[in-house]
Amino acid sequence: MKNADVIIAGAGPAGLMLAIELSLAGVRPLVLERHPNRRDTPKAGGLGGQILELLRYRGLLERFQAACPGPAPAPRFPFGGVHLDFTRLADPPLHALPLPQQHLERLLDERAGELGVDVHRGHEVTGVNQDDAGVRVDVRGPDGPYRVSARYLVGCDGARSRVRDWAGIGFPGTVYPEVNRLAQVTLTDEVTVLGNGDLDVPGFGVIRAGFTRTDHGLFGLGSSPGAPSVSLYTIEDETTDYDDDVPMTLTELQDSMRRVLGVHLPLAGSTRLSRFTFKARQAERYRAGRILLAGDAAHLFPATGVALNAGLLDAVNLAWKLAADLHGRAPDGLLDTYHAERHLAGARTMLHTRAQVALRRGHDAAAEALREMVQELLTDEQPLRRMGSMIAGADIRYPMPGPNPHPLAGTFAPDLPLHTGQGTTRVAELLHPARPVLLDLADRADLREAARAWGQRVDVHTARTDRRPSDALLIRPDAHVAWAASVDEPADTAVPALHEALSTWLGTP
Structure with missing residues (x-):
């Protein structure tokens, strides 16, 4: 196998997006993925936030929209046990695209193939060494071990990143003792979806739409009359360390609902079943010499709906800077701005996701009062817009050099x-x-x-x-x-x- 300019460890969304952007900038990356095939295990259920605007700026958004298995949902989003309802705004600051991660990875893989990117699946990175000139990566492939060299290595290998460990980059933070289960399911005929979205369950009674908090956890329900499926969500305090590659089952979901809500909900099937734990971690550095990090290898956030947005934006920020360096025209310090800018963005995302933890995990009367007050504030347009922009990552303004920069400097360019x-x-x-x-x-x-x-x-x-x-x-x-x-x-x-x-x-x- 030939040497490469950039080796990307991991063919998840961040790794593939980075490869696509590097190719657009005239760099041919090599992507190494330890799994032999694209995984079908459901993870993220869609895209949301500023990355949708970036895809539109690349001319890809319509293609991604066309691949969605269902219509775009109304702009309503959970936030730490309360709701953000943008339906009354003509121009919501936060949108979502119901594109499950396995479909997203297929689209990114196809785009990478169109650009001639080499993606080698079943090739596991087993060791890394770097010096001032480049990196040497040991790989175990289907035909045995080999070594490949590159100018740079980017770890897009997930939460348990071995690249991050080999680079000696710390990953401090907090692990929350809770397990979240999220599903899109169909119900049996004996369950009735009422006009207000509540469920009428025989032998139990009515389960109301929205969030229900009990002594055993949190239950969430999202449904619409006539819709083919409903969304279910449970949170329980639990310390089990689940393997992300082992899929959740309908039985596991039903057992969780029985513990949290005390109900057996008859289910006919599912279109999505996912389980995840919440961690608040951010890499101390996004760069160590010729090794860089992006996506979950760089940050983990304790809330849903933000990880893909952040990881894909990491890739877009990094690619053109790496390309400039490889083409020999990068000014001094350009590549270091990747850490400066995206670590800032990660810290901003960490701020609102940790705030969601505080809202979500409180169980006493004071916590209920806080949620009620926040929910009341979010009925006003200005705080609702501000919160939506923060979650979308649209409120980020990168620091720009020079005195008194223009108000637009450092912001996402307006689509004039x-x-x-x-x-x-x-x-x-x-x-x-x-x-x-x-x-x-x-x-x-x-x-x-x-x-x-x-x-x-x-x-x-x-x-x-x-x-x-x-x-x-x-x-x-x-x-x-x-x-x-x-x-x-x-x-x-x-x-x-x-x-x-x-x-x-x-x-x-």
């Missing part, structure tokens, strides 16, 4: 409608190739001339927009704004600032 000489387009379409973009919104010849020396590294576009937020935007491949010129900013400040931003993010011209 654009008018050009060739017609209309949007910012999202300019980011499909995953290249840096300088967007001139005020026909500033001085700024276009200032970027001429970087012409091979940045795509320059001139367009008009109805309400321009700035005269120009420098947008990184990960769709974050690296620099912006204020409206009518004079050339004597805008041009030097653009030169500085281009040098900081794209290197010496």
Whole structure:
């Protein structure tokens, strides 16, 4: 087997997304996955948050939407035992795509194949050594052991990452003594779904929709009259260390419901059965020399619905920086910004998921009062929007160099409608190739001339927009704004600032 520029350990969502983004940037990665086949064990039930916007900016969202087995659910989300209901907002800050992880991995695998990515399944990384020049990776494959070398190794090998251990990166945090079981099931004919979403169970009575807290745990029910299935959720305090590769069964779910709620719920079948424990852990560093981490190898969050979003955004942030280094044009410190930015984003996600733990695990009257008060606050639009943006990861603003950066600098680029000489387009379409973009919104010849020396590294576009937020935007491949010129900013400040931003993010011209 030939050597590679980048070896990716793990062909889960983060690893495949990283491979796709590296390929778009002109790097050929090698993906090594210890399992011989894609796993069908249900894990995450869908995508949500900022990654949906990023997929749209890559031109992939419609493809992913088409693969969903069911319609997109109404924008209602659990938050630590209370509810976030965005249905009354015309533009919810948080959306979900009901794409189970096994379908997501298939789509990412197909996209990687279209780009010519080498994904070797049944090849387990068994050892790693690194020096200043690169990494040497020992692998056990179907035909025996071998060694492959690369400039960099990225550990996308999950919560029990061996790459993280070999790199000597600490993974501090907390393990919560609880087991969560989540299922999408069909009911037998003897169970009636009432008009308000409650269930009428013979011999027991009514189980109300939403969350029911008992002395033995938490039970959740989501259903709609006429819907083919219902969502069930249980949480119990338990210290069993389950193997994630051993699937949950209907019997295990029914036993859990009997312990928590005291009911035997007749079930006809299931479309999703998953079990997980909650941990709050974050790697001390996302980089150790030529070894980097992404996805669950870098962070574990104690709440549902955020891990995939965070891991895929890790991959997008890292890929273009690794590619710049491998192509020999990365400015000093560029690769270190991966840790600085994504560790910050991970800490922000940890903040709200730990807050959910505090809301969810309290059992006394004070905890009930706290949940009631938070639920009341979340009926107001401003706190509801703020919480939705936080969960989506849309409130992240990466720190940008220089004094007094523009308010857009460090944020996800707004998808402005654009008018050009060739017609209309949007910012999202300019980011499909995953290249840096300088967007001139005020026909500033001085700024276009200032970027001429970087012409091979940045795509320059001139367009008009109805309400321009700035005269120009420098947008990184990960769709974050690296620099912006204020409206009518004079050339004597805008041009030097653009030169500085281009040098900081794209290197010496």
